[in-house]
Amino acid sequence: MQINDAEIVAEVRAAFDGYEIALCANDLAMLRELFWASPLTLRYGPRENLYGADAIHAFRAGRPAIQRPRDLLRVIISTFGRDAATANAEFMMPGDARLGRQSQTWIRTPNGWRIVAAHVSYEEP
Structure with missing residues (x-):
């Protein structure tokens, strides 16, 4: 298995x-598209x-329809073969001193790359 093939990383x-x-613009249709449409998909x-x-989409639809800008500080993409990858990011929200952390597991599907698992947390300042 090839790890971090430049084409797949891109x-x-x-x-x-x-x-x-889509996240920063609160584009619910695009966010729905980018998550794997499965009961096995999860987001912590x-x-x-x-x-x-369905639970992920219901959660997003239940939040206020506002834009959510944030600044990415670091993004690390790791790919495993041609069909699996992780994306990990650190971010800051305007006016929030906490460091945010996001992890995603992506898989290649017949419809393109989709998130199958995601985790968002904050580090206390």
Whole structure:
């Protein structure tokens, strides 16, 4: 298995960047598209544990429809073969002194790269 093939890293980075744009713009349709449409998909957040794509989408739809800008401080993409990858990021939200951390597991599907697991947490200042 080849790790961090430049072509695959670029593909996953493009998918990650698309997710970041959709997240900051609160583009619910694009966020829905980028998560694997499966009951096996999960997202652990700062105050919630969401099991299944439907629960993730319901959570997002239930939040205020506002843009959520943030600054990415570091992004590390690691790929494993041609069809699996992780994306890990550190970020800061405007007006928040805490360091945010995000981990995602991506898989290649017939419809493109999709998030199958995600975790968001904050480090206390």
